Amino acid sequence: MYQLKAYIKFLLNSQNQHGLHSPFVYDLVTQCFYDKKQYPEYELLNEFRQGLLNNRETIQVTDFGAGSKVFKTSERPVCGIAKNVGVSPTRAKFLFRLTNYLKCKTALEVGTSLGLGASAIAANKQTRLLSIEGCPETANIARKQFEKFGLENIQLKIGEFSEVLDKDLTADHKFDLVYFDGNHQKEPTLKYFQQLLPYAHNDSVFIFDDIHWSPGMEAAWEEIKAHPDVKVSIDTFYQGLIFFRKEQAKQHFRIRL
Template sequence: MYFQIKAYLQFLFKSQNQHGLHSPFVYELVTKCFYDKKDHKGYHLIKNYRNDLLRNKDLIEVTDFGAGSRVFKSNLRPVFSIAKNAGVTLHRAKLLYRLTKYLKIDKALELGTSLGIASSAIGANEGTELTTIEGCPETANIARKQFEKYQLNNITLRVNEFEPELDRLVQENHKFDLIYFDGNHQKQATLNYFEKLLPASHNDSVFIFDDIHWSAGMEEAWEEIKRHPKVQVTIDTFQWGLVFFRQEQVKQHFRIRL
């Protein structure tokens, strides 16, 4: 906890809002998407989906494949607690919805479905096809029921460990406009997934990494990703790190307050 507080204070000191942004692409993204205050129709679905989970008192046994939890001491957890403590917040879910809509995402990939709150934010854009991968059968089962209940038929859920699924996607030459990394908050795993999925990106793709300031290791992974020669623009919002490959732009890194 102390590490994250220190990291957040450093972020606040170095971050900015839309003023002084010298990249037209980033300026428009921030003003028209990040700071968009309109009430979008997809918000209703996302809020209901999340509230459903917050009312669910069922106990499930969670299988952790990543860095584990700082909140839970047992793998037997109530669904509402997972939604509250491990699921994406409503504020972030709305932003993910807006990003998917603003960037006109056709095909998206998510690593780490959990209960599917972030999935619902992407899938609330009916024109987006989402493939989401979850290693834990119990949380995946809850997500699948939720997708069916909310008629999110544009979401394909794959229950498996990440490595074999990513190998298959790359071998089949899939391309994604958006990839959301939220399944393993460890340095080497994050870098491995990034490298493995680079062939699945194109010039206008965006990669979104969750919890880039989770630990010293995750911050190191983020810095390595920023230095990668294929990466042109990055945006650090503290909770998320956004990566763009737009080769027509000069290499720039931004820290944006939300």
């Protein structure tokens, strides 16, 4: 019920490409958000997803975040996770287009799950992706999928997000894209955002999944938007994007996909 009310509010306040006064955002929306081209990589994404939907294996899921609104126990079928929890086909295609349009070379994903989001980013073979997953059994399924589909440009790390970030990242790391999809709670989301700010550059994009998941996630999104380093934010309802372009005046958008 909460998400339905949030969606109605979003629709009442959102826009499409018309009336966008930022050339950067206008080009992004018209050439990427609303790009109708059928990319050959979409077939890989479809096959990757179908392989998970056909997987009847049951795994023991370790939740480090807000937990599931669908599953009541930690034992969950892979096909059920892919169907009910994983990145949707529409959002996977959007992630691919965004990575492709922005020509991202280096990317970080906080929350691999079964690898649907990772496959969308890494389908751009020029992109090197570091993906972090807290649950070993979930990560094992994702790893098998990456190997099956030849996604050798993904480096998968298993562990608590903050610990892996502290251990594996050095000051010279810079990411073109960071995708946050691992802990749908306010404080961890803000913590990861602050922790990864030093690894952003002027043209980086940070993508936050499920920003209207709960009042806490909406509050986190508002704090992130207000941060002085954030110059452009785009709320697509299911995902929130922020950019650090110092040459731009601070602007916030709600865009219907």
